[in-house]
Amino acid sequence: MKRFIKSRGGMTGFVLLAFLILIGLAGPLLVPFRDAGRHWHDIEYWQDSPAAVPPVWVRGPWNAGKLARSGRLQGKDPVLFESEGGGGRAVWRFMLSKEAKPMRLDLILVIGGEGKRPVLVSSVGDDGAETEVARRLFEVSVGQPARLALSLDGARALTVTEYLLPGETARDSPSIVLVGQVSGLLGTDVSKRDIFTGIVLGLRWALLLGVAVSFLTVMTGIVLGISAACWGGWVDTALNRIYEFFALMPILPFLIVLSAVYKPSLWAFAGLALLFFWTKAFKPVYSMALQIREEGYIEAGKSIGAGKMRRAFVYVLPALLPYGFAVMALSVPGIIMYEAGISMLGLGDGTVVTWGQMLHDALVQGAVINRLWWWILPPGLMIALTGITFALLGRGFERVWSPDRGSRPTGAGPSRSGT
Amino acid sequence: MMVFLRSWFFRRILHGLAMYLVLVLAFSAVFNQVAEKSLRVQVDEEVVGILRSSGNLDQEAFETLRSSMLRERISRHHLDEPWISRVLWRTWSVLSFRFGQSSMLKSSTGERGVLGLIAEALPNTLLLFGTEALLVMAFGTVIGLFAARSRGGILDRALSVLPMFLKGLPSWWIGMLALMAFAYALPLFPSGGIHSNPAPTGIQGAMDLLRHLFLPLMVLVALNLWGFALQVRTIVAGLFDSPWILAARARGVGERSILFRHVLSGAKPAMLTLFVMDLLQSLSGNLLIEGIFGWPGLGNLYFIAVQQADVPVLLGVLAFQTFLNLVGLVGLDIAYRILDPRVAARDRP
Numbered sequence: 114m115k116r117f118i119k120s121r122g123g124m125t126g127f128v129l130l131a132f133l134i135l136i137g138l139a140g141p142l143l144v145p146f147r148d149a150g151r152h153w154h155d156i157e158y159w160q161d162s163p164a165a166v167p168p169v170w171v172r173g174p175w176n177a178g179k180l181a182r183s184g185r186l187q188g189k190d191p192v193l194f195e196s197e198g199g200g201g202r203a204v205w206r207f208m209l210s211k212e213a214k215p216m217r218l219d220l221i222l223v224i225g226g227e228g229k230r231p232v233l234v235s236s237v238g239d240d241g242a243e244t245e246v247a248r249r250l251f252e253v254s255v256g257q258p259a260r261l262a263l264s265l266d267g268a269r270a271l272t273v274t275e276y277l278l279p280g281e282t283a284r285d286s287p288s289i290v291l292v293g294q295v296s297g298l299l300g301t302d303v304s305k306r307d308i309f310t311g312i313v314l315g316l317r318w319a320l321l322l323g324v325a326v327s328f329l330t331v332m333t334g335i336v337l338g339i340s341a342a343c344w345g346g347w348v349d350t351a352l353n354r355i356y357e358f359f360a361l362m363p364i365l366p367f368l369i370v371l372s373a374v375y376k377p378s379l380w381a382f383a384g385l386a387l388l389f390f391w392t393k394a395f396k397p398v399y400s401m402a403l404q405i406r407e408e409g410y411i412e413a414g415k416s417i418g419a420g421k422m423r424r425a426f427v428y429v430l431p432a433l434l435p436y437g438f439a440v441m442a443l444s445v446p447g448i449i450m451y452e453a454g455i456s457m458l459g460l461g462d463g464t465v466v467t468w469g470q471m472l473h474d475a476l477v478q479g480a481v482i483n484r485l486w487w488w489i490l491p492p493g494l495m496i497a498l499t500g501i502t503f504a505l506l507g508r509g510f511e512r513v514w515s516p517d518r519g520s521r522p523t524g525a526g527p528s529r530s531g532t
Numbered sequence: 533m534m535v536f537l538r539s540w541f542f543r544r545i546l547h548g549l550a551m552y553l554v555l556v557l558a559f560s561a562v563f564n565q566v567a568e569k570s571l572r573v574q575v576d577e578e579v580v581g582i583l584r585s586s587g588n589l590d591q592e593a594f595e596t597l598r599s600s601m602l603r604e605r606i607s608r609h610h611l612d613e614p615w616i617s618r619v620l621w622r623t624w625s626v627l628s629f630r631f632g633q634s635s636m637l638k639s640s641t642g643e644r645g646v647l648g649l650i651a652e653a654l655p656n657t658l659l660l661f662g663t664e665a666l667l668v669m670a671f672g673t674v675i676g677l678f679a680a681r682s683r684g685g686i687l688d689r690a691l692s693v694l695p696m697f698l699k700g701l702p703s704w705w706i707g708m709l710a711l712m713a714f715a716y717a718l719p720l721f722p723s724g725g726i727h728s729n730p731a732p733t734g735i736q737g738a739m740d741l742l743r744h745l746f747l748p749l750m751v752l753v754a755l756n757l758w759g760f761a762l763q764v765r766t767i768v769a770g771l772f773d774s775p776w777i778l779a780a781r782a783r784g785v786g787e788r789s790i791l792f793r794h795v796l797s798g799a800k801p802a803m804l805t806l807f808v809m810d811l812l813q814s815l816s817g818n819l820l821i822e823g824i825f826g827w828p829g830l831g832n833l834y835f836i837a838v839q840q841a842d843v844p845v846l847l848g849v850l851a852f853q854t855f856l857n858l859v860g861l862v863g864l865d866i867a868y869r870i871l872d873p874r875v876a877a878r879d880r881p
Contacts, residue, residue, distance in 0.1 A: 365817055366854075446700035457820065472708070490709070500699065508696065
């Protein structure tokens with residue numbers, strides 16, 4: 114019974130982790146903006162999205178009339194009108210969705226192709242009457258579509274007419290981008306970026322950084338702890354002095370100042386974290402290794418001529434690995450939080466998207482004051498979710514693999530003593 | 533005197549000082565380059581300022597004077613010496629709390645001394661985090677005691693889960709949410725700072741301070757309370773089965789008295805440790821929350837200094853915080869020994 118309760122948390126952790134990894138890996142396929150990772154700070158990339166609008170699911174029957182969805186309509190199959198002297202017109206008709214009808218509609222007309230393109234835009238009212246909205250001559254170059262921002266009142270449909278010269282055919286169909294009042298699964302930020310995309314992209318970095326750094330730090334801590342315990346003498350003294358040195362530093366302030374002064378990349382940050390976090394595993398491992406060193410099987414090994422190296426890393430190390438896994442899982446949330454804190458100060462690596470950076474942007478661009486909750490909530494919730502996942506996992510390791518060593522004060526569960 | 537010099541206390545303090553020396557030495561070596569860079573800029577600004585205000589000089593005289601004054605100041609700041617001696621000089625000035633001048637930030641009186649900025653911020657930080665640690669200890673102890681008394685109960689089970697969930701939450705993020713909810717959506721509390729402008733005095737001033745203190749304080753207490761309670765519970769759970777509690781029960785002492793007088797007194801030294809560690813951890817781990825609430829303490833200094841790229845302030849606050857951390861830990865060791873005579877007895881030969 115006890116085991117079952119104990120492993121339930123661990124299993125939940127496993128399932129959550131699998132889920133997170135899956136999303137992290139499949140990330141680019143899930144998000145509406147696939148190459149957003151490279152273009153997160155690129156204003157042009159996001160120019161067609163609405164700025165600072167809430168998620169689509171805030172729309173209900175009560176406010177549907179006020180909140181239009183954002184989206185893109187691709188023009189298909191133009192109706193062609195040929196003129197007598199060659200050339201003519203190609204007309205595309207876009208039906209605007211009924212729900213967007215009663216309100217003012219902001220949209221961007223995107224015209225691709227190449228060369229000079231005279232275009233006429235008309236809106237179609239409820240009675241079918243066409244009103245001219247815009248008449249432009251676009252100079253379009255390949256790969257750089259021309260854009261025209263328009264606002265319509267009460268239009269049912271939109272027609273785009275392109276005038277063709279003799280011998281020309283319609284080349285690239287235009288599309289219209291509806292700039293709505295709601296957008297995407299999690300809305301957009303002030304810079305028009307899709308928050309859901311940012312959250313999914315940030316997950317990869319959080320997992321990668323958290324897992325890589327915690328693995329390396331804990332392994333370093335274990336190896337050094339065992340070395341100190343098994344070699345003794347000056348190795349012991351030196352390592353414990355170094356431990357003391359790092360353990361006395363206030364970690365977050367040091368990381369802040371180091372980041373402010375040296376502006377590290379994500380990988381350099383990982384290196385800095387390694388420098389500070391190995392101390393977390395060192396001391397417990399050291400004291401456990403001191404005990405294990407005295408156990409019978411180590412003595413037996415010694416009597417058959419096993420060297421120090423062999424005793425330390427073949428006999429003692431395996432006994433401490435389960436504990437190591439627990440510490441690894443338990444230290445992931447801290448690492449993610451430190452990175453988030455540093456990024457929140459605006460000291461993050463600008464080449465990647467992290468949740469901390471999203472929160473930094475939210476803070477400096479007035480998300481708190483303007484109550485843009487969809488911008489502030491998701492990154493923090495993801496930090497929390499990742500934290501809980503690894504905490505559950507860590508406790509699972511602690512309890513299932515080494516029930517007798519799981520009784521550290523922070524991990525103590527109910528009814529450990531007494532019964 | 534000789535007794536003190538040979539005593540454990542003296543050795544502990546000496547050891548603490550030695551560690552601080554090593555830390556500051558390493559700190560000076562790592563940050564020497566940036567510190568010197570901002571110092572050189574400051575010296576140059578100072579010289580140009582003096583020359584500008586001293587009347588009309590032609591170009592040539594200006595340059596000669598400037599370079600001679602610069603040279604004089606550079607040698608006064610030991611900037612012309614070899615690297616190792618520059619680092620040692622820096623170590624010495626940090627040890628003697630001479631953190632220099634800020635490059636941007638000014639104190640409320642317009643001074644640019646980093647030490648002055650720290651002295652201005654420290655009381656605010658101590659107010660916020662000291663109150664937090666006290667509240668956490670008060671409520672955490674009560675919750676921990678009750679959880680320990682009814683082991684396996686709802687409170688106890690909540691305690692084994694809550695800290696784990698809360699540990700992964702950044703306090704500054706909760707602070708952002710609290711601000712958004714209770715300062716902007718529902719304007720119940722001020723949106724930041726430590727007092728209204730202009731600051732009221734007397735009773736109203738105290739009320740004003742409390743109103744400003746409330747949100748950051750509540751966020752910190754709500755997050756740290758549960759971990760503290762869990763640790764109290766773990767410590768106390770072991771004490772419940774101890775012989776002197778049994779003896780007290782046999783004497784017919786009431787449950788409440790057992791809980792708060794007998795159990796608690798046995799847990800005092802361990803709880804002192806918890807209190808100090810909670811305070812120190814909060815001071816360094818939750819310092820970003822001050823920036824969110826604009827609470828003018830040490831954490832806010834980091835926040836602003838990062839935005840303004842004010843290196844001298846960053847280095848000064850960091851050195852001071854390291855010092856504070858060390859004082860806390862050494863003080864804790866000493867207090868523990870006084871509170872719990874068993875520790876000293878164990879050390880004696």
